[in-house]
Every structure is written in C-alpha cells, then in structure tokens.
Amino acid sequence: MANNFNKAKSTLAEVQAQAESDWLQAAQLLPISYGDADAGRVTQGAAYGFLTKLYVYQEQWAKAIAAGNNVISNNAYQLASTFDINFQLATENNPEILYSLQYEGGWTTDDSPAWYHTPGGLGGGAFMKPIQDLVDEFEPGDPRLGYTIFQPGDQVQMGSTVHTFAQGDTRLTGFAFRKYTNFTDAGDMSQSLNAPWLSFGGCVLLVAEAKIRSGQNGDTELNAVRTRAGLSTKASATMADIMHERRVELAGENERHQDLMRWDKANLIDLVALYALDRGAYKPGRTFIRPKHYYFPIPQREIDLSNGVLEQNTNYTE
Secondary structure, eight states: OTTOOOOOOOOHHHHHHHHHHHHHHHHHHSOSOOOGGGTTSOOHHHHHHHHHHHHHHHTOHHHHHHHHHHHHTOTTSOOOSSGGGGGSGGGTTSTTEEEEEOOOBTTBOTTSHHHHHSOGGGTSOOOOOOOHHHHHHSOTTOHHHHHHEEOTTOEEEETTEEEEOOGGGTSSSSOEEOTTOOBOTTSOBOSOOOEEEEEHHHHHHHHHHHHHHTTSOOHHHHHHHHHHTTOOOOSSOOHHHHHHHHHHHSTTSSOHHHHHHHHHHTTSSOHHHHHHSOOOTTSOOOOOOTTGGGSOOOOHHHHHHTTTOSOOOTTSOO
C-alpha cells in the first residue's frame, strides 16, 4: 500500500543482503575519483571499502580480502604520508579518506564531531574524552598519540595565538581528542572539519584481519600502517596485533565498540569481563549482557506508533 511506513522489522540477514547488493551495484556505477571541485563525493573505493567491512563482520574472509584488494591495488587510494593529514582542514579529502561526512562552518551548527570532541576550554562541547587507558595503549614513539590526543602541556595553535593545554580545559579526564580539533584564523573552534567514516588505513587493517582469521599471513597490510607511523614491523602478526593497531589507528572514530562486539561473538575476547574492569573514576566497570547488548532497544514510542508491528529486540521486554 502506498505511503505505508508501518513495516515489520527486517532480519539481520535481510539487512546485510540489501547492503551487499547496494554496495556491489555502487562499485560498478561510481567513479574511481573526482576532480577537486567534487572532492568528498562517494567513490568506487568507498563502495569496496564498505563491502570489505561488511564481509569481515560476516566472516566471509575470501570476499573481504577480494573487496579490500580492489581498494589497495588502486593507486587512487593510498595512505597519507603522515597520519595527521587526515584531520587537517586543508588536506581532509586526501586519497586516504574513502568516505567522510562533509562539514562546512556556517552550514552546520553544534552537532559536528568537532563540537563533540573539542574540549570546552578550546571552544567545543567536549563530550567525548579519552582516558589514561587509551593513552597507555600507544607504543613509545608512536606519533599517532600526539596527533590523536591532547595532553597537559601540549601547545595548541589557535589562529595567531598559542594555548598551553591543561587539565582544566577538559573538566574531567585531563585528555581530549585532538584529531577532530581545528581552528579558524581568528582562533575559534572550526566546525568545517570533516568526519572520516572509512579510511584506507582502516580498510587495510580489515584485510589484514581477514587474512589472519582465515589462516593466512597479514603482515604486509598490518605493517603498511605501522611503517607509516614509524614503528617496527611485525612478523607472523596475530589478532592481538590487529586489536592493538585498530585501537590506536581509529581511536575516537566510533569503531571500538563494534570491533569489540564482533570479536566477542567470535570468542576472541570476553567482552563481559572486559567491560566489567574498573578503569578509574571516569570509566568504572560496566555491565554487558550477551546477546541482549549486541543490539540497542527499539524506542517504545516507535513500537506504540506501529500498533505493535514493530517488535522489541530480544531480552528488552523483561
């Protein structure tokens, strides 16, 4: 019936099948790249990158590797020379960024990732804050730490002035995410910085994971990311190496929880025990109930509006 939006919930398999079909078609229809005037538009690399992620979540390793190699083997997509380039206004749509939400000051209000990550002392909302546990995850000498996180004593260039970052700038943990923070020439927080959702680096790590979990060697892909960071290479890399690398490479990019859940489903980690750890005042132990917390609850208002056509997710009706 036309205009009937009261639809029953689709199954996970149905949603994944539709996503696969859409991305496969997009990969055939989208151009490999655009000119500068259209930088930021969705490309073939984005389609193959999202397919890679989908297949990793489905544990379809051969398909994940094939899709990822369509990105890796194409010279239009590559790692930026240094990690920080991905989070600077002048270079935000570089060849490493496969897909990002495009922001522009004046068109967006206080809802950009810059607002949510930039600390209050530097003009933002500072809702997202790293803790010591994340800082400690970075290896000594890893430049991604300085590019990713503000620490007390860091010098922050705000337009023509330099601000010394202090714990009071964050109100809580003493740390803040640097990768989403840029400033205008006047020294104000800029909301023009894009929000990367998928990068060449992230895609490379997915291919490395697919290879390792299918009994192959993923050193080449993993070490491409580590070499860019100036770190020593790994030999016979393990899933522990992948877990570490994804955490530091993608810190603050909303990948961690989803990674942890899929690794928990595969019995690679114990997410219940991991979340129960008390990491201090700003991250006390939390309760994770599987399989309930693999999904969010459907808002009761939406269930009511559907006259019961929508059904609540498992274990939320107790």
